[in-house]
Amino acid sequence: MRNSDQEITKTIEEAWDSEYKEVSEKAIDDSWATFRSKLPQERRKKDRIKLYKFYGAAAVFVALVAGYLFFSLYNPTAHIYNEALADKEIILPDGTLVLLKHKSSISYPENFRNRDVKLTGEAFFDVVRDTLRRFQVKTEATTTTVLGTSFNVKAEEGFDDTQVTLFTGRVLVSVKDRAESWALIPGESFVYKKGRASVERFETILSFEAGNKFIDVNYVKLDKVLDFLEERYGYEFDMETIPVNKRVTLRINESDSLEQILNVLSIINNTNYEMNPTEKKVKLFKKKKESATIK
Incomplete structure (x- = not known):
C-alpha cells in the first residue's frame, strides 16, 4: 500500500472513532424546513419569468391585431373589378384617370397617401403629376414607378408575364427579387416573359389582319x-x-x-x-x- 493510501485510511479511522455532539431533533427539523422553503421560491421565480414572457408575447400579439384592425377600419382598401366589355373609367383620389379593361381589377388604399395601386389584368393610366409623391402600379412580378405620365400595363392573373407600354413621359420598371430596373421613354415597351426582361421599341402596322389582338x-x-x-x-x-x-x-x-x-x-x-x-x-x-x- 502506498503512503497516500495509508494516510487516507488513517484519516477515515480517526473520523469514525471521534466523538461528536448530539444534534437535537428540533435542529434537524428546522434544517429540513429551511431547505424545503428554498425550493418553492426558486420554482415561483421561474414561473414568474415564464409568465412575464407569456404576457410579453401576448402584448405583442394584441398590438399587431390592434394595428391591423386600425389600418383596416381607418384606411380601408378599395377593390374595383370590371366585368363589362367596355373600359371602366375610374378617377383615383389624386385625380389620376384609369381605364380598366375587361375582366381586370385594381385595389388601392382609400386615403391614397402613398399612391400605390395593385393591378390584375390590363389598364391604361393617366397619372396626375406630383413631384413629392411617386405613383406605383404593382403586379405579381413588376413595379412601375412614375411621377406623372400615361402608360399601359398588362399582367395576366396567375402569371408573372407583364408588359408595360409607355405613351408619354417617363417610367421606371423593376422586377420582383431583381436588383436592376429599366427606364422607358415614349414608344418603348418593357416585356417580362418567362423570367426574362427586355425593352423593345414597337413598330406600328395599322392592321389587325395578321391576327394581332x-x-x-x-x-x-x-x-x-x-x-x-x-x-x-x-x-x-x-x-x-x-x-x-x-x-x-x-x-x-x-x-x-x-x-x-x-x-x-x-x-x-x-x-x-x-x-x-x-x-x-x-x-x-x-x-x-x-x-x-x-x-
Whole structure:
C-alpha cells in the first residue's frame, strides 16, 4: 500500500472513532424546513419569468391585431373589378384617370397617401403629376414607378408575364427579387416573359389582319391614325385647329370601341371630341384653357 493510501485510511479511522455532539431533533427539523422553503421560491421565480414572457408575447400579439384592425377600419382598401366589355373609367383620389379593361381589377388604399395601386389584368393610366409623391402600379412580378405620365400595363392573373407600354413621359420598371430596373421613354415597351426582361421599341402596322389582338401606335401622324379609324369604324372625322402632322403614341386593342380609343386620344393629345352616331361623324377640337376669374 502506498503512503497516500495509508494516510487516507488513517484519516477515515480517526473520523469514525471521534466523538461528536448530539444534534437535537428540533435542529434537524428546522434544517429540513429551511431547505424545503428554498425550493418553492426558486420554482415561483421561474414561473414568474415564464409568465412575464407569456404576457410579453401576448402584448405583442394584441398590438399587431390592434394595428391591423386600425389600418383596416381607418384606411380601408378599395377593390374595383370590371366585368363589362367596355373600359371602366375610374378617377383615383389624386385625380389620376384609369381605364380598366375587361375582366381586370385594381385595389388601392382609400386615403391614397402613398399612391400605390395593385393591378390584375390590363389598364391604361393617366397619372396626375406630383413631384413629392411617386405613383406605383404593382403586379405579381413588376413595379412601375412614375411621377406623372400615361402608360399601359398588362399582367395576366396567375402569371408573372407583364408588359408595360409607355405613351408619354417617363417610367421606371423593376422586377420582383431583381436588383436592376429599366427606364422607358415614349414608344418603348418593357416585356417580362418567362423570367426574362427586355425593352423593345414597337413598330406600328395599322392592321389587325395578321391576327394581332392589339396595335401599338408608335409616334405615328395623327391623320394616318384617323384614316385607320375611319375605315375601321365607318366614321368621318372633322378636325378643328388640330394639326394633322401631330404624332401620337397609343395602344389600340382589337376589342376597343371607337369611343374607348377617342378617350385615350383625348388624354394624350389634350383634345376633346363630339360623336354624332346619326351622321357617323366625329368632331375633334383642342381643349380650351381655363382662364382665371377675378372676384
